[in-house]
Amino acid sequence: MVENRPFLSFLTHLVLIVGVLIVVFPVYLAFIASTHGPTDFMSGLVPLLPGDQMMANYGYLLGSGESTAGAPPFTLMLLNSLWMALLIAFGKIAISILSAFAIVYFRFPLRTAAFWVIFMTLMLPIEVRILPTYKVVADLGLLNSYSGLVIPVIASATATFLFRQFFLTVPEELMEAARVDGAGPMKFFRDILLPLSRTNIAALFIIMFIYGWNQYLWPMLITTEPHYYTVVMGIKRLANVLDGDNQWNLVMTGVILAGLPPVLVIIFMQRLFVKGLVETEK
Amino acid sequence: MASIDIESVGKVYTGDVRAVTDINLAIKDGEFIVLVGPSGCGKSTLLRMLAGLETISEGNVKIGPRVVNQVEPADRDIAMVFQNYALYPHMTVRQNLEYGLKNRKTPKAEIDARVAEAARMLEIGQYLDRKPKALSGGQRQRVAMGRAIVRKPAVFLFDEPLSNLDAKLRVSMRGEIKRLQRRLGTTSIYVTHDQLEAMTLADRLVVLNGGKIEQVGSPLDVYHTPASVFVASFIGSPAMNLVKAECQGDKLAIGPATIPLNGYAPTSGPVTVGLRAEDLRVVSGEEGMPFAVEYVEELGSQRLAHGVVGDQALTIALSGEAEIADFMRIAIDPAKLHFFSVETGKRIERAENGAVAAGTRSPASVA
Numbered sequence: 005m006v007e008n009r010p011f012l013s014f015l016t017h018l019v020l021i022v023g024v025l026i027v028v029f030p031v032y033l034a035f036i037a038s039t040h041g042p043t044d045f046m047s048g049l050v051p052l053l054p055g056d057q058m059m060a061n062y063g064y065l066l067g068s069g070e071s072t073a074g075a076p077p078f079t080l081m082l083l084n085s086l087w088m089a090l091l092i093a094f095g096k097i098a099i100s101i102l103s104a105f106a107i108v109y110f111r112f113p114l115r116t117a118a119f120w121v122i123f124m125t126l127m128l129p130i131e132v133r134i135l136p137t138y139k140v141v142a143d144l145g146l147l148n149s150y151s152g153l154v155i156p157v158i159a160s161a162t163a164t165f166l167f168r169q170f171f172l173t174v175p176e177e178l179m180e181a182a183r184v185d186g187a188g189p190m191k192f193f194r195d196i197l198l199p200l201s202r203t204n205i206a207a208l209f210i211i212m213f214i215y216g217w218n219q220y221l222w223p224m225l226i227t228t229e230p231h232y233y234t235v236v237m238g239i240k241r242l243a244n245v246l247d248g249d250n251q252w253n254l255v256m257t258g259v260i261l262a263g264l265p266p267v268l269v270i271i272f273m274q275r276l277f278v279k280g281l282v283e284t285e286k
Numbered sequence: 287m288a289s290i291d292i293e294s295v296g297k298v299y300t301g302d303v304r305a306v307t308d309i310n311l312a313i314k315d316g317e318f319i320v321l322v323g324p325s326g327c328g329k330s331t332l333l334r335m336l337a338g339l340e341t342i343s344e345g346n347v348k349i350g351p352r353v354v355n356q357v358e359p360a361d362r363d364i365a366m367v368f369q370n371y372a373l374y375p376h377m378t379v380r381q382n383l384e385y386g387l388k389n390r391k392t393p394k395a396e397i398d399a400r401v402a403e404a405a406r407m408l409e410i411g412q413y414l415d416r417k418p419k420a421l422s423g424g425q426r427q428r429v430a431m432g433r434a435i436v437r438k439p440a441v442f443l444f445d446e447p448l449s450n451l452d453a454k455l456r457v458s459m460r461g462e463i464k465r466l467q468r469r470l471g472t473t474s475i476y477v478t479h480d481q482l483e484a485m486t487l488a489d490r491l492v493v494l495n496g497g498k499i500e501q502v503g504s505p506l507d508v509y510h511t512p513a514s515v516f517v518a519s520f521i522g523s524p525a526m527n528l529v530k531a532e533c534q535g536d537k538l539a540i541g542p543a544t545i546p547l548n549g550y551a552p553t554s555g556p557v558t559v560g561l562r563a564e565d566l567r568v569v570s571g572e573e574g575m576p577f578a579v580e581y582v583e584e585l586g587s588q589r590l591a592h593g594v595v596g597d598q599a600l601t602i603a604l605s606g607e608a609e610i611a612d613f614m615r616i617a618i619d620p621a622k623l624h625f626f627s628v629e630t631g632k633r634i635e636r637a638e639n640g641a642v643a644a645g646t647r648s649p650a651s652v653a
Contacts, residue, residue: 177372199376
């Protein structure tokens with residue numbers, strides 16, 4: 005739209021700027037709080053300018069951790085989260101791309117039924133099936149382990165569905181040409197489908213990484229040993245101090261630390277992400 | 287190099303949908319066969335059965351001495367060119383050409399030699415490192431053909447390879463395909479719905495309709511002695527005029543007009559008569575059929591006059607300079623009339639004067 009109405013562009017900019025402020029202000033507040041000492045909040049007034057305790061706060065959390073609150077060092081929790089998010093993202097992509105490949109390119113009995121069963125699990129997120137899943141994981145002896153953290157959330161109907169939709173747009177002649185060229189099913193998958201899905205894989209990787217990183221309820225249920233805590237749980241531990249005042253400066257430091265990695269992933273993979281969602285390479 | 291024998295081949299899809307019925311065809315080594323017919327006539331299905339992309343429900347397909355019904359496409363020694371080219375979009379032209387050879391574990395030196403040869407033959411040498419996306423339609427078509435050539439297969443299969451190109455490019459690519467096939471001497475089967483493409487490319491034409499063969503023959507055979515009303519209306523441009531008429535002794539009645547047959551009458555009673563637009567000519571005087579012109583199509587080299595004789599629509603082709611009046615008298619040499627049975631649509635041979643070969647399914651000689 006090409007329009008030149010000064011008042012309208014002023015109004016739209018105003019709305020956008022106010023919107024950005026509303027979203028950014030809490031984050032700014034968290035950052036400011038993470039740079040102050042523990043006593044600066046006692047008055048009930050939150051300072052709006054950075055303090056001088058930034059190095060101390062971050063160093064303390066990353067190094068020794070808030071031992072009184074039962075939280076291990078953040079470095080360990082960050083690594084746990086990273087490990088879990090990566091396993092979930094790669095696992096989800098590997099499983100769903102193969103299921104989609106099977107559903108689209110092979111004729112087997114109950115193929116449509118299989119697709120609908122997968123599709124229906126969309127309606128069953130982890131929170132809905134949490135009790136039976138817990139029971140199964142506990143019986144398998146997977147409490148307090150990385151397998152227990154990852155396996156129950158590793159299958160993704162959403163990703164399967166997205167890959168299926170993408171495969172359906174790949175012209176059938178490509179598969180036929182590959183057959184004539186002597187490529188078997190797995191060779192066709194590796195040499196042609198996988199390279200063509202590159203941007204879709206990147207986009208899904210980002211979504212799934214953030215999904216894995218943000219897991220909260222499930223890790224909290226099945227990990228009781230601090231060694232397996234993830235960083236999102238760690239924040240809760242920090243904010244849950246018995247017999248004393250919350251150390252808001254440390255809580256906010258934890259928030260910033262937990263929020264940073266997904267932001268970095270998005271910043272560095274943004275180009276691929278947008279490309280994957282809006283265009284297909286054909 | 288191989289001959290192909292198609293023996294009583296049929297295709298039935300699930301749900302008893304019959305696409306192809308009882309096809310018998312012996313294709314000689316090095317022959318260029320064109321399968322032509324309207325959409326839905328089963329020509330692509332037949333081709334895909336030869337390629338191994340569709341299972342064969344009935345009958346046998348032999349490539350060379352070997353029955354290939356159960357053989358994977360890759361092992362049938364065929365190469366196929368697809369309508370939408372089906373180039374691998376993420377690979378460069380070179381990788382596209384190499385892919386089939388690599389899968390066959392061809393030695394690297396030989397791959398390079400074959401790719402270079404194909405690139406030279408098709409003049410795509412300067413595009414080898416580009417991706418298909420950066421090529422024009424005609425160039426993509428060449429790459430698709432290159433991918434078939436490098437394999438040095440026994441049989442080329444073409445599935446409407448030119449229908450995505452513009453008219454001018456189509457004509458020049460048509461020439462190139464023919465030249466290439468002559469040069470390589472590879473048995474080729476080409477599917478098209480364009481009768482002009484079919485006429486110009488084929489050593490032998492196979493006209494299909496409703497999953498059955500209507501006629502097999504050299505392009506000229508098919509043009510001059512169409513075996514049925516369907517073939518008559520499909521082959522030739524403008525399409526052959528088909529009118530209802532009646533044989534009355536030695537005369538043929540078309541609407542209000544009668545034409546003397548001079549002993550050519552093959553039958554008596556109602557018939558369907560075919561008249562090629564280019565065989566009709568304008569006559570002066572009171573002889574000939576009264577022809578009322580409705581409109582004129584200008585083709586530059588020709589003028590096509592559309593009109594009626596009585597209630598029968600007719601088209602006549604006249605030279606570019608010919609004068610066209612609103613009302614004319616037209617006539618035709620009785621030897622150039624085609625007679626078809628009203629009931630079956632099959633050609634009725636002229637009893638006497640049988641100078642022209644029967645237009646039935648006899649394997650006609652190669653032009």
